[in-house]
Amino acid sequence: MSSQNRVDGGREASTNLDPLIAARLKRDAAGLFPAIAQQHDTGEVLMLGWMDDEALHRTLTTGRCTYWSRSRREYWVKGETSGNIQRVMSVALDCDGDTVLVKVDQTGGACHTGDRTCFDADMLLGSEQQR
Amino acid sequence: MSSQNRVDGGREASTNLDPLIAARLKRDAAGLFPAIAQQHDTGEVLMLGWMDDEALHRTLTTGRCTYWSRSRREYWVKGETSGNIQRVMSVALDCDGDTVLVKVDQTGGACHTGDRTCFDADMLLGSEQQR
Numbered sequence: 001m002s003s004q005n006r007v008d009g010g011r012e013a014s015t016n017l018d019p020l021i022a023a024r025l026k027r028d029a030a031g032l033f034p035a036i037a038q039q040h041d042t043g044e045v046l047m048l049g050w051m052d053d054e055a056l057h058r059t060l061t062t063g064r065c066t067y068w069s070r071s072r073r074e075y076w077v078k079g080e081t082s083g084n085i086q087r088v089m090s091v092a093l094d095c096d097g098d099t100v101l102v103k104v105d106q107t108g109g110a111c112h113t114g115d116r117t118c119f120d121a122d123m124l125l126g127s128e129q130q131r
Numbered sequence: 132m133s134s135q136n137r138v139d140g141g142r143e144a145s146t147n148l149d150p151l152i153a154a155r156l157k158r159d160a161a162g163l164f165p166a167i168a169q170q171h172d173t174g175e176v177l178m179l180g181w182m183d184d185e186a187l188h189r190t191l192t193t194g195r196c197t198y199w200s201r202s203r204r205e206y207w208v209k210g211e212t213s214g215n216i217q218r219v220m221s222v223a224l225d226c227d228g229d230t231v232l233v234k235v236d237q238t239g240g241a242c243h244t245g246d247r248t249c250f251d252a253d254m255l256l257g258s259e260q261q262r
Binding site (some may be wrong): 021024029034036038042044045056060088089090091092093095096097099100101103111112113115118119120123124125126 | 169220224254
């Protein structure tokens with residue numbers, strides 16, 4: 001794809017995301033919105049990533065949760081390198097249209113540290129078992 | 132409090148947040164980070180709000196989940212008006228220090244629409260019952 005078709009250092013300027021969904025989305029100044037990944041059966045909140053329209057389109061159509069990596073500035077199919085993939089079970093948009101909740105079936109740990117979730121290591125208050 | 136002590140149209144310029152926590156936080160350009168509220172026992176993801184250091188401090192010390200309202204530009208104790216409060220059970224910071232997960236006991240609906248969660252109304256994919 002030519003550079004004319006990319007914005008913001010790598011994001012796709014055009015996307016096949018359903019226009020009816022795109023019309024309901026609210027994005028930040030960088031064109032992104034937060035995506036919460038939750039294990040579908042246990043309810044564990046696994047991680048929060050960021051998506052743009054194209055990442056959401058890929059998540060909805062490929063069955064693999066796909067984010068926009070703000071640090072690497074590239075699309076990121078979760079687990080593509082580590083094998084710890086997220087199989088997409090459902091996707092919901094919130095009432096404000098500015099956050100998505102993706103229920104997934106997580107293979108292995110969601111966190112790059114190897115932990116099951118990104119919220120397991122740094123409890124600021126409370127001591128109950130994370131779920 | 133004088134205007135000299137406020138930033139960004141209302142946020143507190145100073146906070147009593149534990150400096151050891153503040154040092155681990157990563158904030159966006161507006162000084163904010165996303166906070167996921169999850170029902171502690173059922174695992175329902177209720178909503179995503181935004182916090183700054185002072186909102187996190189209040190959440191950690193008052194037992195009531197407190198956000199920064201980006202639209203109203205003020206601190207917002209969830210349920211203060213509606214009665215649908217969020218009693219704080221635990222707070223965890225993620226591996227990157229840029230998202231918090233607050234487990235709460237939600238009274239009534241979390242969503243301003245009256246729904247139990249903010250993710251109940253607009254399913255983009257899948258049809259399983261939200262939890």
